[in-house]
Amino acid sequence: MPATLRDVAELAQVSVRTVSNVVSGYEHVSERMRQKVLRAIEELDYRANPVARTLRTGRTGMLALVVPEIAVPYFSELARDVIDAAAAFGYRVMIDQTGNDHERERQLLRGDDRTMLFDGILFSPLVTKAELLEMRGATTMPMVLLGEHEFDGRYDHVAIDNVQAARDAVAHLIAIGRTRIAAIGTQPDEEYATPLQRTAGYEAALAEADLESPPGFTVPAARYSRTDGYEAAAALMSRSPRPDAIFCFSDLLAMGAMRAVFDAGLRVPDDVAVIGVDDIEEGHFSRPSLSTVSLDTPFIAREAVRRLTARIEDPEVAAEEVIAEHRLVVRESTAGGE
Amino acid sequence: MPATLRDVAELAQVSVRTVSNVVSGYEHVSERMRQKVLRAIEELDYRANPVARTLRTGRTGMLALVVPEIAVPYFSELARDVIDAAAAFGYRVMIDQTGNDHERERQLLRGDDRTMLFDGILFSPLVTKAELLEMRGATTMPMVLLGEHEFDGRYDHVAIDNVQAARDAVAHLIAIGRTRIAAIGTQPDEEYATPLQRTAGYEAALAEADLESPPGFTVPAARYSRTDGYEAAAALMSRSPRPDAIFCFSDLLAMGAMRAVFDAGLRVPDDVAVIGVDDIEEGHFSRPSLSTVSLDTPFIAREAVRRLTARIEDPEVAAEEVIAEHRLVVRESTAGGE
DNA sequence: TTGTAAGCGTTATCAC
DNA sequence: GTGATAACGCTTACAA
DSSP states (O other): OOOOHHHHHHHHTSOHHHHHHHHTTOSOOOHHHHHHHHHHHHHHTOOOOHHHHHHHHSOOOEEEEEESOTTSHHHHHHHHHHHHHHHHTTOEEEEEEOTTOHHHHHHHHHTOOTTOOOSEEEEOOOOOHHHHHHTTTSOOSOEEEESOOOOOSSSEEEEEOHHHHHHHHHHHHHHTTOOSEEEEEEOSSOOOHHHHHHHHHHHHHHHHTTOOOOTTOEEEOSSOOHHHHHHHHHHHHTSSSOOSEEEESSHHHHHHHHHHHHHTTOOTTTTOEEEEEEOOTHHHHSSSOOEEEEEOHHHHHHHHHHHHHHHHHOTTSOOOEEEEOEEEEOOGGGSSOO | OOOOHHHHHHHHTSOHHHHHHHHTTOSOOOHHHHHHHHHHHHHHTOOOOHHHHHHHHSOOOEEEEEESOTTSHHHHHHHHHHHHHHHHTTOEEEEEEOTTOHHHHHHHHHTOOTTOOOSEEEEOOOOOHHHHHHTTTSOOSOEEEESSOOOOSSSEEEEEOHHHHHHHHHHHHHHTTOOSEEEEEEOSSOOOHHHHHHHHHHHHHHHHTTOOOOTTOEEEOSSOOHHHHHHHHHHHHTSSSOOSEEEESSHHHHHHHHHHHHHTTOOTTTTOEEEEEEOOTHHHHSSSOOEEEEEOHHHHHHHHHHHHHHHHHOTTSOOOEEEEOEEEEOOGGGSSOO
């Protein structure tokens, strides 16, 4: 049985008030009292019960990070940065995966989960804008959205300029002389914001150069996995005309796509240039190394945590949208020979 | 202000006891009462306060997973499996990274952290055996160790046979005719269990084949990152005689090592065969795909959560050691031409 | 400066 | 089957 505040008070012959003061670092405690209390704490190996404290103060000191899948490098790298940023603000992070499961997302948002032991949510959602709107007022919990959902003034929001990012990637492919540019990562059935915006950027860049996307050159990918990228690119390689470049909506798709190009007996970038989005570490060392649009994940994490903690302090602060920078990173997969 | 049990009781004109019964699914509640209560709950949009419940029951429903770095693929894939396994047992997972920081590990183990809102710890530690022993009795919190620390009967423990895993990897390199086999991943200054055991397996396999490891053929790597692997392999490539195979203590090291081999103008596996340990997904799609020793991570996760929840239920159950299977997976990096 | 006591919102122990 | 009511361990008015 762990020692309680009362036990300490008894042993030290003081009131619980005094013990509490010492524990929470209250200023006005006489040195003699403090010493007595500290000795008792030491002797009983007392440690404050965080649950009781939480019940009283209403703060758990914990944030939830909700992502589709933690094993996806982009999300695990984001999680690393979020955990670090949260630590700097005195918070810890619980991670939940929705596993691309809409219902799970809704549950979390509705807040009817039985174990919501956290003060706020960092949410990287799949849900469409319509669904987000539909949840209006559903949850009272402070929340910051990560990703590219359109800002509607209700939620804090750390995003990137997704259309422009896609546009930059495709413009680069055009600049190196490619004309038959395919895209992998559209969503066939759902109206997710990210793929829609990246598709828009892709089309805008093509239009700007008076190019077009032949039928079958935009390929859906359900889960943005390496396997999805592989299968999509394999299909593209058997088309005629064959694409001479592929814009993948994520680096992970690109890793699979590059492998499919090689397995089709072709070379990257000579026969087919490949570019992704995210700038995951895997792409630095792959062969060829992967050109990409780099997102400033540490900034995104820091900004998101900053906004969220501010809202936890004061739920009335106005929602803000922050746009994180992105920049084109040219590596071997769109450059000269390997 | 969220509604409380008392509010519901008042509105439904029943006692809090009855409301609590309904909420927690107690059997013996008359249908009339139940309906009244449910209506009131609906009307007030009542949701139980998990903190209060926790204070009362002593259970948070949360486990902590402590890893060196969540962005390392092996750990993010492990985290995915742990989160899934925990969900199956009704728990959620808080993730903490120690960032290779010993002090942080010790803090967690000592349990003097102020926000320990969890029922047990899954701990994938760096600490050496001596340090673990030194912490005897330091924490009363249920804990399961992940990884290859020697079992001393005090902690539950899900491990792999590390020596044998290394041995299998190196034996495979020997079987395909390699004789100058280097190793990357020793720890120069620390007595961590994992690198020591893998080194032992490496040496055992060599000895068995009457081979030896020339001076400079075992290269340390501080953080098991791709960069570490790259640098270590780059150094190896400039030695003479040059190794014709490299056993990397992790797949991530191997990814960096392969890249270094190519950058030295050599081929994998023709000039230098490369094998890792972990079987991360990245290795399925890399070029060449990576031979490795596959660890059964889903099993490890499930087993660890099972042991931990059992210990949470009954702190007195005897500690057990479970050894997870491993198996050699031969891919392109140790097979015929690319 | 320190003590007393009233909660925080549940669950659980009594009675009835 | 249901109603009072006492904890759970802490923080914090309010008093002294």
